[in-house]
Structures are given as structure tokens and as C-alpha cells.
Amino acid sequence: MRKRTKTIILLVAVGQMLIILGLLALPTIVQAIPGRYRVWLQENQPALSDITEGVIDRVAPVAEALPAAQQPAADAVDIASLVAAQPVGTTGDAASDELIAVPQAATATPAIAEPTAAPTLAADTPTPAATNTPAPTPTPMPLPERVVLEGMSVVKQSFNNCGPANLTQVLNWYGSTITQEDVASYLKPNPEDRNVSPWQISDYVNEQVSGYKAITRSGGDLEMIKRFLAAGFPVVIEKGYELPDSGWWGHYLTLYGYDDELEELYSQDSYLGPFDGSGRTDAYRDFLPFWQQFNNTFYIVYRPEQEETVAALMGADMFDDLKMWQKVAAIAEEETTERPNDVFSWFNLGTALTRMGSLTGEAQYYQGGAQAFDKARELGLPPRMLWYQFEPYLAYLRTDRYQDIVDLADATLETQGGRNVEETFWYKGHALAYLGDISGAITAYQTSLSVNANFYPAQWSLDSLQGTGG
Known part of the structure; x- marks a missing residue:
């Protein structure tokens, strides 16, 4: 040849x-x-x-749903009885989400401890001016038929930036000159980061924005939204979001008005607009199902001197973590009875029970939470669910189901977006540590910090395994 x-x-x-x-x-x-x-x-x-x-x-197709549990929870509890019972004592603190650090280093299977307080954070943001500050007046009774807070402008979000954009809308309404870029520089230093949790937003306001405070709650309802609006407080809610071409997502929305006669809510949508400032209109009946997909979670920004007003508008039970999650659990459990195939109701129930476990230290709540999450996974969780809500990881962690954490994390990490959620790597790190893979756990924590260098829980966990901190 x-x-x-x-x-x-x-x-x-x-x-x-x-x-x-x-x-x-x-x-x-x-x-x-x-x-x-x-x-x-x-x-x-x-x-x-x-x-x-x-x-x-x-x-590289996106999966249609997260994987179902392969091994259902052992030692099952009766969820209905658990929800109806009154918890005794509070040993934990779920106010800043499940901030868990792994405090032991390398050789032994690490224990897990929950910090009692978040560390002091240090970074400067513009100091907001005091305009449009709602007066600390009692809640009107009865509520006005129509309320519209004037001057609420819209901020068009940059890529996947609804968290910083909505907070900017509210702070700008108060009179701050802060920008979306200012907020995102701390909350999302990596522009590819797919999620900013409500507790992170509240932490940022409380620790970084001079002159303001914020509080995040779950289990709200339409009447509570109207009370806040009538008292002069915008309300930012977290909601589901269904797009015809790409499926289900999570989103934030800033509410600034309502009309009971028309049964409408008025909001500014940082993604869909309109961007001429005219605002978005949603019928009550269309709004509520999507809010329910995130456990009716919302946050309020206010001035420190208005804290008593905010507490009064919420009510004592809503201002108490344990009572709030008891309420959420009862609502979700009733929904699962009425709509047994509603995946979001089961997920909400699992979230509430898991948070009650964090607050009481009682293992039965984690067990009930794990069972509810198993049911939600069986019904078919949207593939992006764990971009935004992470309590299944915590429930499985507390019930020694480490492989379930790895399976869910790996399913999330199969997509480009899922690899930009710092909590995924953080919880996978916990599971790997308990499975004895300390090197893998350290790598997971480091990757979590590479996604968001300001995600301090991952730094705590990394320090604890490397023996440089507690």
C-alpha cells in the first residue's frame, strides 16, 4: 500500500x-x-x-422529575397525630434556615451542631434615605376595599436575579439609592448562582443595610398581605412560576396593592414586567396556588422602630417560630387530605415538620418530614425544586438517610443550573462526611464556596473538618 x-x-x-x-x-x-x-x-x-x-x-435533557426514594422511611410515624400534638420545649433555632455545621474533623464520623447565632458580617452598602416610610399605626379595621402604595417602580432583573431585584425595588421605594448590582454583589457574587433564599435576604438587610430590618415568614395568607399593604408595607413573596417552554421555576414578586371588589393583587414583576411602571395584575384565584408552592413564604422590610407594628400585623403566633410552623403543618396536612396528589402540599408538610424538628430537637418531626418528602418524591417533584428549598436534605440527614441526600444532590447536579446552587454541595458534603468520605466532603464544601463565597455555613463546615475552627 x-x-x-x-x-x-x-x-x-x-x-x-x-x-x-x-x-x-x-x-x-x-x-x-x-x-x-x-x-x-x-x-x-x-x-x-x-x-x-x-x-x-x-x-443533555433535563429530567422531568427528581428521583423517588428507593427505600421508604423506616419506623414510620402517624403524621396526622404528630401534627395534632403539641410540641414540648424548644432547643434549636430555625430562624435563619437550617444553618448546620459539621464540627468534628477528619477521622471519625462527624457530629452536627446548629449554631446559636449567625456571625457578624462586614460589608458596606449605601445608606438608604428615609422617604415613603410607613407610619407605625394600628391595623385598620375593617381593611380598606382597595389599597395601592404609590411610587413602587419596577427593576428589570439581570440574569436569574429576581432576589436582588425585588429587594432593590422595595428599598428604592423607601428612598434608598441602592442598586440591583449593589445587592447582588453580596447576595450573588457569582452571577450564575441560581438561588437566593429568603433567610439570606433577611440576613443581608439586617446585617448589611443600615437603617432597615427584615423578617421572613411562612404560612401567610391573603388577609395578612392586605393588612401589611393597608399599613403601608410592601410585601415580597416567593412563588412558583410556570413557563411554557422551560417548565417550573421559583420566583420573587413585590406586592404593592389590592382591590377586593375586583379580587386583584398588584405587583411589580422583575422578570415579566411590564417595565413601564404600570405594574402587573393577578386575580386572587390565580395568585394563591403559585404562592402555596412555596409554603406561602414572604418577607417584610421595615425600620427598627416599626418592629412592634410588624409583630402586631402578623399576630403573636406568626411571630413565634414554633407556633408558625405548627400552623403551616396543620394547613399542609389538611391539604394532603383534600388533595392527596398535590406534590406541593406534601412538600410543604415535610418542610414544616422538619423545621419543627429543628426547633424542638424531637426526632419524630424529622421522621414525619422524611415521610412527607418521600411521598412528594413519589408523586414527582419538579426537577428544579431543590434549587430553592432544601429541607429534604435536612430531614434525611437527621434520619441517617445519607444516600438519599447524595441521590437528590446528584440529580440536581446533572444540570448546568443545578451546579450553581451552593446548598446542594453543602448538604452533599454533610452526607459524604457521615458516609466516611471526608476528602469528598471537604471538596463539596469548597465547591459550595466557589459558587457563593459569602455562603458562610459552608465555611463553618469546611473549617470544622479541616480543624481550623468550630
């Missing part, structure tokens, strides 16, 4: 090999395209975006 022919054959073989290797690597390559660039393509080059997204859908 002539040398030239051999060379051609060799080049063809090498070319085929390169094509095969390229095809094998394609899923990893396309998933690595930063989300903000994909959004830029959608907005600026629709034709090219369609081609890109078509390739991604073929080689």
Missing part, C-alpha cells in the same frame, strides 16, 4: 476518532455554557439560540 494511501486512511481514522470523542464530550460542553450567555442568545440571536437549545435538549 502506498504511503500516501496509508496517510489518508490514518487521517480518516483520526478524524473519526475526534468526532466520536467530540460527541461523547458534547453533553459536558453544552452544559458548561453559562446560563447568562444562553439568555443573551435568546434575547439577541433567537435563531442561533433555537439551534443551541435544540442541541442541548438532545444531548
